[in-house]
Amino acid sequence: MGTPDFETTNGNDYDVTTSMKKNFKLLAINDQVKELQTILRDKNTSRSDFKFYADRLIRLVIEESLNQLPFTECKVVTPTGATYNGLKYRSGNCGVSIVRSGEAMEQGLxxxxxxxxxxxxxxxxxxxxxxxxxxYARFPEDISRRQVLLMYPIMSTGNTVTQAVKVLKEHGVKEDCIILSNLFCTPTAINTVMKSFPKLKILTSEVHIVTPNHFGQKYFGTD
Structure with missing residues (x-):
């Protein structure tokens, strides 16, 4: 008897409070994103294809994570001499990857x-x-004054991320200045992390009871 098919959650069927949910964001799901998720879960995907499509999904998640950073209004002068009212990032952003799988997201950032x-x-x-x-932990010396994108693609239990956030807070990083950039996570992991750190922001592409835990080995070719 084969393994039964599983259904994907929509990110709303797990037990987090309303106040926590405002800091949880699910990447907008369209056919392109669903195809990328399918390729990464397929056991028959070659290593070269896996890395190519993983990088595509990583880029989408990173782009949306950057959208969660604080911006400030600014004015610039165009080549025609007109004034344009725009936006720019506030100074002081940095990334932190959880070794080793988190390093797969560094190039995307x-x-x-x-x-x-x-x-x-x-x-x-x-x-x-x-x-x-x-x-082991190595950060910019002024990390306590920065907005931090914490990168970790697969979150099954939440224990690894919990320890990483604790270390960031020990180095003076404010909880509400941390954004977790994630590809796949379980409902259990979401609950564990958000109940421990309700001000932490989380951005993921999918919440599901089964995560592709082969991600790191497949991406780096060590499977």
């Missing part, structure tokens, strides 16, 4: 923000207790 600084966090699970622990 650099493609959008040419000179953005990127820090790293390594979280490992204890062999005996399975408890997640941070073993």
């Amino acid at each position: 650099r493609d959008c923000c040419r000179s953005i600084r990127i820090g790293k966090i390594l979280v490992e699970s204890d062999v005996d207790t399975h408890e997640a622990k941070v073993v």
Whole structure:
């Protein structure tokens, strides 16, 4: 008997309070996004195709994550001498990837923000207790004054992200200045992270009981 098909949630069937939901955003689902998600879940997808389509989905998620950053109004003068009322990012943004799978999202961020600084966090699970622990962290010295895009593509339990956010807060980063950029997560992970950090913002492409946990190995060719 084969594995039964599973249905995709719409991001609203899990137990988070109304106040928490305002900080949770699901990438707008269209046929293109659904195709990318399907390719990444297909066991027959080649490694080269996997990386190509993963980068496409990463770019969409990063673009929408950047849209959650604070902007300020500005005026510029056009080549014709006209004044244009526009917007620009407030100063002080940076990325932080959770090693190793989070590093797959770094290039997507650099493609959008040419000179953005990127820090790293390594979280490992204890062999005996399975408890997640941070073993390495490297950030810009002034990270406490920055808006942080925390990058982690697959979130199954939320434990790794929880430890990463704790370290960021220990370094002075305000909870409401952290945006988690994620590709796939489970309802359990959403609840775990948002109940611990209700001011944290989360942007993901899909909430589902089954996540493609082979992502890191397939992307980096270590499967």
